[in-house]
Amino acid sequence: xxxxxxxxxxxxxxxxxxxxxxxxxxxxxxxxxxxxxxxxxxxxxxxxxxxxxxxxxxxxxxxxxxxxxxxxxxxxxxxxxxxxxxxxxxxxxxxxxxxxxxxxxxxxxxxxxxxxxxxxxxxxxxxxxxxxxxxxxxxxxxxxxxxxxxxxxxxxxxxxxxxxxxxxxxxxxxxxxxxxxxxxxxxxxxxxxxxxxxxxxxxxxxxxxxxxxxxxxxxxxxxxxxxxxxxxxxxxxxxxxxxxxxxxxxxxxxxxxxxxxxxxxxxxxxxxxxxxxxxxxxxxxxxxxxxxxxxxxxxxxxxxxxxxxxxxxxxxxxxxxxxxxxxxxxxxxxxxxxxxxxxxxxxxxxxxxxxxxxxxxxxxxxxxxxxxxxxxxxxxxxxxxxxxxxxxxxxxxxxxxxxxxxxxxxxxxxxxxxxxxxxxxxxxxxxxxxxxxxxxxxxxxxxxxxxxxxxxxxxxxxxxxxxxxxxxxxxxxxxxxxxxxxxxxxxxxxxxxxxxxxxxxxxxxxxxxxxxxxxxxxxxxxxxxxxxxxxxxxxxxxxxxxxxxxxxxxxxxx
Amino acid sequence: xxxxxxxxxxxxxxxxxxxxxxxxxxxxxxxxxxxxxxxxxxxxxxxxxxxxxxxxxxx
Numbered sequence: 241x242x243x244x245x246x247x248x249x250x251x252x253x254x255x256x257x258x259x260x261x262x263x264x265x266x267x268x269x270x271x272x273x274x275x276x277x278x279x280x281x282x283x284x285x286x287x288x289x290x291x292x293x294x295x296x297x298x299x300x301x302x303x304x305x306x307x308x309x310x311x312x313x314x315x316x317x318x319x320x321x322x323x324x325x326x327x328x329x330x331x332x333x334x335x336x337x338x339x340x341x342x343x344x345x346x347x348x349x350x351x352x353x354x355x356x357x358x359x360x361x362x363x364x365x366x367x368x369x370x371x372x373x374x375x376x377x378x379x380x381x382x383x384x385x386x387x388x389x390x391x392x393x394x395x396x397x398x399x400x401x402x403x404x405x406x407x408x409x410x411x412x413x414x415x416x417x418x419x420x421x422x423x424x425x426x427x428x429x430x431x432x433x434x435x436x437x438x439x440x441x442x443x444x445x446x447x448x449x450x451x452x453x454x455x456x457x458x459x460x461x462x463x464x465x466x467x468x469x470x471x472x473x474x475x476x477x478x479x480x481x482x483x484x485x486x487x488x489x490x491x492x493x494x495x496x497x498x499x500x501x502x503x504x505x506x507x508x509x510x511x512x513x514x515x516x517x518x519x520x521x522x523x524x525x526x527x528x529x530x531x532x533x534x535x536x537x538x539x540x541x542x543x544x545x546x547x548x549x550x551x552x553x554x555x556x557x558x559x560x561x562x563x564x565x566x567x568x569x570x571x572x573x574x575x576x577x578x579x580x581x582x583x584x585x586x587x588x589x590x591x592x593x594x595x596x597x598x599x600x601x602x603x604x605x606x607x608x609x610x611x612x613x614x615x616x617x618x619x620x621x622x623x624x625x626x627x628x629x630x631x632x633x634x635x636x637x638x639x640x641x642x643x644x645x646x647x648x649x650x651x652x653x654x655x656x657x658x659x660x661x662x663x664x665x666x667x668x669x670x671x672x673x674x675x676x677x678x679x680x681x682x683x684x685x686x687x688x689x690x691x692x693x694x695x696x697x698x699x700x701x702x703x704x705x706x707x708x709x710x711x712x713x714x715x716x717x718x719x720x721x722x723x724x725x726x727x728x729x730x731x732x733x734x735x736x737x738x739x740x741x742x743x744x745x746x747x748x749x750x751x752x753x754x755x756x757x758x759x760x761x762x763x764x765x766x767x768x769x770x771x772x773x774x775x776x777x778x779x780x781x782x783x784x785x786x787x788x789x790x791x792x793x794x795x796x797x798x
Numbered sequence: 799x800x801x802x803x804x805x806x807x808x809x810x811x812x813x814x815x816x817x818x819x820x821x822x823x824x825x826x827x828x829x830x831x832x833x834x835x836x837x838x839x840x841x842x843x844x845x846x847x848x849x850x851x852x853x854x855x856x857x
Contacts, residue, residue: 324803324833330840331799337852462825473821475811475829484811488804518852525844529837541830 253399253624260628261416264635267432271424279664282425282671283353283647284510289430294511295520296437297430297640298336299528301503303440304384304637306705308536308630309391312447313600315540317549317586319472320465321482322540326532328491333525335499340508340517342723347509354644355505355715356652362722363730367657372737374652377502379711379741381645385682387704388638389414391600393686395631398604410686413631417639418679421646422672426510429639436632441527443629444535446622447607451542454610461538464545469558469573472544478560479580486772493775494706497713503644536603543602546610547589561587563596603630645678646671706774707748713775714740717786728786729793736786740778747774802836 275281289297314322343358352358356373363369389410396409420428455461466473476483482490498504511517550558550573558573562584571579580586585596593601607626611619650671655662662670714737721728745751746765755761768777800806810832812820823831 320827320829323830324807327799327802327833327836327840330837330844334844334847337847459825462822462827465827466822466825470812470814470818470821473812473827473829474814475807484803484805484807487807488799491799491803514852518848521852522844522848526841529841533833533837541827 252620253627256624256628257399257631260631261412263435264416264420264432267435268420268423268428271420271428271431274427275425279353279651279667280351281427282668283643283651284506285426285430287348287510288512289507289510289516290512291516291519293430293434294507294516295523297433297636298504298507298520299524300433300437300440300633300636301507301640302332302498302524302637303437303444303528303531303633304388304391304705306387307532308440308444308633309394309600309603310387310705311532312536312540312543312603315537316543316547316588316592316602317540317599318477318479318482319468319474319544320541321475321477321487323533323537324487325491325494326529326537328495329529329532330525331492331495332499333521333523333528335496335521336508336524337514337517337521339499339719339723340504340511340521341514343505343508344511344514344517346723352509353506354648354651355500355502356648356656359715359718359722359733362726363718363728363733365730365734368734369730369737370652370656372734372741373715374648376711376715376737376741377645377648377652380501380708381503381641381648382678382682382685383704383708384641385638385645385678386685387708388634388641389682389686390689391634392631393690394601395604395627395634398601398608399627406690407687410683413635413638414679414683417635417642418675421639421643422675426506426643429643430507430510432639433636436629436636439625439629439632440636441531443626443632444531446535446629447603447626448535448538450611450614450622450626451539451546451606453614454606455542455545461542461545465541468541468544469550471573471576472550478549478576479586480577481770483771486770489773489776490706493713493716493773493779494709496716497709497711497775500715500719501641501644501709501712502648503640506644506647507640539603539606543592543606546606547592547602549586549588563587642675642678646674649674707744710744710747710773710775710778711741713779714744714782716779717783721786727790729790731793732786732788732790735789736782739785740782743781744774744778747777802833802840807832 276286280286311322311325346352346358350357350361352361355377356370359373360366360370392413393406393410396412397406400409420432452458452461455464471478508517550560553559553572560571560573560576561568562571562576562579564579564582564584568587571584587596588599588602592598592605604627607623611623613619615622650667654670655667717736718728718733721733746761747769751765752762807829810828812828821828
């Protein structure tokens with residue numbers, strides 16, 4: 241197949257995208273018309289969400305551009321091993337009921353709105369713990385919003401081309417999302433999420449079907465996949481990053497960390513009943529995993545066939561393109577681990593992108609080029625719809641996180657600490673200001689990262705998402721203690737969270753910025769990262785400190 | 799979780815020197831087939847929990 245052939249999508253995406261964005265703004269206005277006075281209505285839609293809206297908004301919040309672009313990008317880069325990451329989704333689904341229903345019950349009884357409300361009322365820590373829980377919310381939400389905006393830019397540059405397509409797409413996604421949250425609050429966010437959740441589930445399955453069809457149907461698809469390099473079909477993958485132990489910790493903490501982040505926590509509060517969460521759990525566990533395994537993961541695998549990352553050489557071995565010292569060099573399969581250990585980064589096929597982070601573009605490239613070729617005008621329409629579904633995935637996660645961040649900073653920091661007597665009206669306006677400020681901050685980070693050669697903290701979508709989840713995972717020990725064990729102390733909770741967050745920070749790009757890329761600390765944490773998930777490392781330290789201080793505190797008191 | 803995406807993978811992961819046929823089962827990559835099997839197991843566990851452990855009486 242001639243992979244260089246490009247089928248232009250014409251003006252159809254422009255019209256569809258414009259219609260979609262206007263529809264979202266319409267839902268924002270509808271949410272505004274249904275509003276009732278008060279914070280509880282703005283942040284939790286009056287705690288009245290039924291199972292249908294609950295399940296769709298929880299799914300849409302969970303499924304971000306990391307699922308639609310990042311996951312197929314990782315399968316395209318690493319091979320079939322990353323498809324197993326989908327097995328974290330059923331565990332996440334179970335947590336919707338196991339953790340979510342307890343959170344909902346306590347929240348409804350005591351009128352909680354943010355995660356810190358529940359944690360702080362349990363431990364009786366009005367300032368320190370509240371600040372820490374809010375900080376975790378901030379460290380989760382901001383990177384997540386940043387990568388959604390980046391995804392908006394990627395889609396736009398792939399769809400429309402041109403010099404400033406990335407910037408226009410990123411700005412448009414940010415602006416529309418910011419507007420409908422500010423106008424309608426949780427009601428608008430939940431209903432737009434419901435629409436976006438439906439769109440993205442359909443889009444994921446359609447994308448998988450497109451990749452299979454592009455290779456001539458299921459038999460031909462797997463026949464060609466079977467000819468891929470050995471590393472693409474086995475564990476630990478092309479770069480050797482995904483050992484079973486690492487994948488295991490990644491799945492556990494990916495599942496748990498993403499379910500106790502502020503936006504999901506607030507969705508548990510907003511659910512009307514246990515039934516809403518019970519049904520949401522089953523729909524989530526069964527439906528979303530299927531969308532992953534039979535949808536986007538197949539795009540990554542098909543992408544390896546359509547746009548090979550490794551070319552067979554004369555002796556039958558494969559040869560990869562690796563970026564080393566800013567230059568692209570050909571590296572044989574046998575020498576790949578050595579080159580990667582020296583800091584080399586694998587490169588995608590030139591038709592997909594030119595840089596190491598362009599693996600994320602495989603989804604849009606496959607859809608844009610192959611669906612119209614296969615189905616003509618119908619394929620054009622379907623490709624446009626799936627690309628809009630990717631935009632939906634990015635927007636639904638960005639809106640939920642911006643909305644949750646607004647609640648966290650307003651309720652936990654502004655009215656919880658800075659101005660305890662602030663009126664409800666002023667709190668709501670501060671909340672809207674937070675949404676605007678956070679959107680601009682995230683947009684600024686995307687532009688700085690894109691324009692700077694030396695400062696690029698964002699990188700590929702999936703690693704950035706996993707870092708954000710690692711931060712939110714630091715709430716796990718206190719969450720389990722508050723909901724089930726009830727044996728920890730305030731000092732233990734504070735010290736545990738601080739220790740866990742420090743460990744996660746050591747794995748973040750911050751360490752490279754502070755100590756330089758060739759420092760001993762950076763190489764030590766890079767080696768640790770190869771062994772286990774970042775969140776897991778943080779939680780191990782977190783639990784140890786939490787337990788130790790809780791036990792010491794108990795003995796001292798007795 | 800231990801068996802699907804975890805250390806259980808070592809049971810079926812082909813050795814680096816194994817024949818190329820060992821990478822596939824019924825024409826499908828063995829790692830992918832393993833993932834589908836454990837998805838089935840996880841789905842059965844969640845549905846069973848929904849029907850038996852998660853009590854409707856909590857409503």
